[in-house]
Amino acid sequence: MKYLLALLASSLLAHAKDPNLVECGNLTYGKNQTSVCFAETFLSDAAKETGIEIAPKFIRIPLAEPSVFQTPLCVFTGEGDFKLSEAERTHLRRYLENGGFILASPGCSDAQWNRAFQREIPAALPDVEFTPLEMNHEVFSTVYPITEIATHTKSVKLQGLILNGRLALLYSPEGLNDVHNAPGCCCCGGAEIKQARQINVNALVYALLH
Template sequence: MKKFLFLTILLGAAFCARGQEIALLKYGGGGDWYANPTSLPNLIRFCNLNIGTKIATKPQTVELSSPDLFSYPFIHATGHGNVVFSDAEIENLRKYLEGGGFVHFDDNYGMSQYLPQQIKKAFPQTPLVELPASHPIFQRPFAFPAGLPKIHEHDGKAPKAFGLFINNRLAFLFTTETDLGDGWENQEVHNDPKEVREKALKMGANIIHYVFNY
């Protein structure tokens, strides 16, 4: 308990120093972690305009092994395919999440068969569970009564949001079969209709709102 409290205080102090900065995760395994380069900047602009955040407009890039990880309250990751964490990265991830950090992995397609195995290494006794539509992340500030929205089609499967909870706090979010990040991209990248992009941005804003308010 003392160790957990210390980590929480330490991480909280780092978060205060950086304010509302967020970062993109660079991970190993061969997946294209750098996919969707316009996504986070667009989401940040949307949040700053619509939900009162003051997030630094240029997101940073961070690795799980870096001490800088603890400077960001919200870490986003995306890509296609394999994800591999080293033992040191797993330990750092565990400390980060237990100390109050939040990680969101958005499957750009092909990640779902790899990522859960890596998370299980960090939290073998804490399973990823599917979030119900009643979870606060789908309620505020924008209502998604059916839960996670569908943005891009892949296999005809329903969108799913899986979470890992630490002391009843959602600390890790994995969204799959939705492609939120594609919806955050510049319009000309995927030529999505305005209503689809808006839906993706609103869901992203809900995630940001949850991180900074719960």
């Protein structure tokens, strides 16, 4: 598997500043909103599991800038209400349509952010609807076998956007931030998904495979 992943990642790496390094983005959008508490631990975990050289830290990428197209995966998270500009909506749509992958989740289980996200994604992709993902989807077995997704109080389902038969965006209204591994952060909303780190590793490897 490690050898296969290395070959599949080579086309992405050719466009990176360091051709041997995969970099993942932390999106900046709206009024300079971005994540401050999305744990980066899964980047190193994915590197160990696959043998691919993956940068252990996110690079901050403005959604309105062309640099968004140079990374295979971006996290889209934050807190509070937001509105995407037309340039951001266009880049979001083109990024997903052309092989990019977005991992999306609110910071601190924030209800305002969830409402804004559920409004803005259909505005950017009006012909695509969120699909609840069953546990037999490939993203739940690319590296770690995941048989259940749950917060500390209930079982939940993740949602996805499917474009041309490929999962292009993975979304949880709960917390995929894995804040226990993010220094100085806590899940004040109480809806942190217990399997967040494993899901995020699987999502990154899925993005590289597809």
